[in-house]
Amino acid sequence: MRAFITTILTGLLYLTMQPVFSVIRLAPLPTINSQSILKQYEPMARYLSSAIGEKIEIAYYADYRQVVTALRDGEVQLAVLGPVPYVMARREQRAIIPLVRFLESNGEEEYTCTLFVREKSTVREAGLIKNLDISLPQKLSTCGYFGAEEILRSYSLSVKQNRFSYAGSHSNVVLSILLGESDAGVVKTSIFRQYIHHGLVPLAETKPFPGFALASLEHGLLGAQKEKIIRALTVLNPRTNLRDKKLMASWSAELRNGAIRANPEDYAPMEAAVLALGEIE
């Protein structure tokens, strides 16, 4: 009888210690346009709901700090974060871990950023990027301040020695260089290659960085729930499986190329680089 009661109590204690969610809430990439982002994330949420057998809701936040707070407070259990926002969030909350990381459109696990100029520019070396106008995509984009500083530091230079501005997107960066509004720009290498025929000249490239992460609080989900989510996303292969490609066609661009299981160590070199960078401006 005593053994029975002990078993019951232990079971109850175990249950009270484990988080139980009736609904899993997912925070998409924080952007200004909430409507379009909701539209692009809903297909993936539907897929995950059916794959793991639990309801998944989208919870929109405009700023990555709000996402970190929501993760910490248990308001959301999943969040898609760019590489730089992910490592910054982890610096604030060590319990945030990546479940999967999303692949590039060419199937690569990592990507680089390229510093470039116009063909007719008088600047033909990265070591001469000083006192110039530099165009960058976004503040927390990997190829934004972070990528540019990574390149210029290797030439003992800094973004701060130039006038820099954020064009809003990679293609806008290319356009501002072509129109002569900026002297140099930094974009994702894969995007740079798409526009190279306009007479653009690459000057330098960063080392490879891991892509976007689907992050969770370490104990924010049950172990089984996490496994189901990882399996559901890594099983898809849009490059070789047409049905998967079709399924993912309407997903947001950073999600639709497939994913692999991720570990915090994957982002460790980047975390060190962000730490060395200090404040991102």
Place this chain on the structure above:
Amino acid sequence: MKGLRRFNFRVPLLTQILVPVILLGLVVFAAGIKVLQSALEKQIHENFLSVLENFGSELKYQIVSDYRNLFLQTGTDSRRFDSASRAEQSESLVNFVSKINSTKYKGSVLQGDRILYSNMEIPGALLEKSRKNKESTFIFQNYFVYHYHFYPWNWDILVFHDNESSNAVIHKNAVIVGGIIFLLLTGITFFLALILQRVVKSPIKTLLESLKKIEREQYDFISLESSREFGRLAAGINHMSQVIESREKQILSEKQKVQKIMDSQSSIVILSTGTEILHANQAFFQFFHEFSSLEDFKLRHSCICDFFERVDEPEYVYKKEQENWIEVTSKSLHPKKAIIKRGDKTYTFNVVANYLHFEAEEFLNVVTLTDISELEEYRLKLEESRDNLVHQLYTDSLTGLPNRLALLRDLENMERSALAILNIDSFQEINDFFGTKIGDKLLRDLGERVGQHLAKVPGAKLYKLSSDEYAVHFSEIKELNGLNGALVAVSEFMNEQVYNAAGNEIRMNLSAGASLENNAHELFTRADIALKLAREYNSSFRVYDESQKSIERYHQNIELTHQLKKAIEENRIILYFQPIVSLDNPDAIKHEVLVRLVAENGDVIGPNEFLEVAKRIHIYDRITEIVLTASIKYFSNQPGSFTINISGEDIFNHRVRDMIIQKVRDSGIADKIIFELTESEEIKKYEEVNEFIRTVKAFGARIAIDDFGSGYSNFQHILNLRADFLKIDGSLIQGILKDKTSLALVETIVAFAKKAGIATVAEYIDSQELFNKAKELEINFVQGFFISRPSPSTVK
């Protein structure tokens, strides 16, 4: 008033003002037109360039916008983009031409050196200038020019506007504005000249005439109907002339008053510049009656100080070279004196000089000489009688020698020196045998002879004390050897002396006690002790030394021992109680039990004065027993607990320790008893202390550690002793308001005690500030004069 003659004011005529002003206006007009034209030109050019820039920007944005759309749609596909780009170039060129031709502007589009479109001839230099910037607006020859370089197609877009129309606008505006300014300037000048003529010139003329009359001391009233300012000026001058007239009368009246006041004084009063007498009163002429007037006096004397007698004391003034006696007197804090001899009589004057500062640089000295001759005489007499009285006070009337008071006065500022007190042996018998008259004569003779003998000893002075006692102060003697030598000499001298008493020859023996000290009190007391010993041991003289000091103390201790034993027998060992108040619960009051001895005369004596003796004569344990027994009895019927001090000696003494344990066990109020134990090195050493604490705690008594933090503080040791209370050392408590170290130490002790579950007590709380601080530091109990002084009863 003379200054007004130099002021020659002439108002210029209308024409004298107008002509130069008009000429000046023309010059200003000519220069103004030029400046105005330049300013207008700058402003208008900026306006034209701004309008042109807006138009050029519109063209630019159209091309850039079209290109942006094209790029975003087909930018990644090179073939599609190139073909669409070519079509876009043609369309953009057509749009440009169409827009240019619908405006007053001219324009060109160039691709490198190739002209794609132009409706005017483009100078080469213009192209060179415009291509320095990506986008710019500037003036080139007769044109305003806008330029934009469109990188993607390598286009230079130029828009022109000729500036002839702007020049016409500039010229026309400059003439109009210049004319208006000229007319305004001329009008204002003319208007001002009219006002000047009417409002200023005529009233000033009238005012000048009035001022000239005032110069002649004719104070007429000015009637002036003019503007407000001149009306006020006239009123001011009228007022001024009235004031001057009334002041002159007032000054005359005041001069007369001053003379009357001076004359009314019985003292001599003179007004002087410091070097010359200006006025003197009647008393002056009464004293110096040989002079009929001040001028008469001045003919023969330059200064009243000619009459002052020379007295070389600082309070007296007399005529000195290179010193102004009036200045010296006026600066002196006390009145000066002067002596004047007139015939046979000598007058003493009190001299006071006051320095009066008038307007500007005028000043006067008022010197008063008050006759105090009678007062001086009286003062001298008083001083003489006072000196006599002082002399009597410090002199022995019988012998004429300085007395005891004189000795005490002389010793006030003494340095190390010696004193001998001499006493005539058996003088009472001499007195009884020969009578007091002979006895008095002998005392005088002895004083005289000793005095003669001592006259040869440097620094020796003889005093007569009471009845048959004399004292000799040897101010030059600094060593015992010297003192012994002097005493031997005095003793031998005295033994040789033979006195005549009613025809009988008698010898008088002296006993002497002497001391060599640094201060008067000890000198006197110890010489007296030495004299007593000399007489006790029948020696002719004795010098005080340290062995006698211990004898002195021994005598005192014997006395105290006797008193202490008697007090125990007669139950005169009593208890005093001092409350210990809880800061957490003010109703919870404890008391520290303190011991007192009531002397036979009723004085209450504190433990410091008798406990040491009690320990020495081994009755300390008896006092512990009395205190403990009485405390237990008292608190059996009183609320609250009490603390009682016990020493290491009490614990190490088996008999006392057993007595304490037995009393605690049998008391029935063991839980009310708190033993206060002072932490010391000896307590740390012995296991017996721990054993004692364990035993009494087993019965319910508690332990307080007294004076914690003073010298041997050891937190670990306190834990071992299992103390219930820590009484923080009073010297630390008294320092917590001013001394940071004391405060930090007390904070540490309180924090430690809190963690260890030991209550803290602050002693010596003697002010509201200390009480508040103890409360702030969260000390549990307080004790001290601020709460209550020890008293024979407890607080209920």
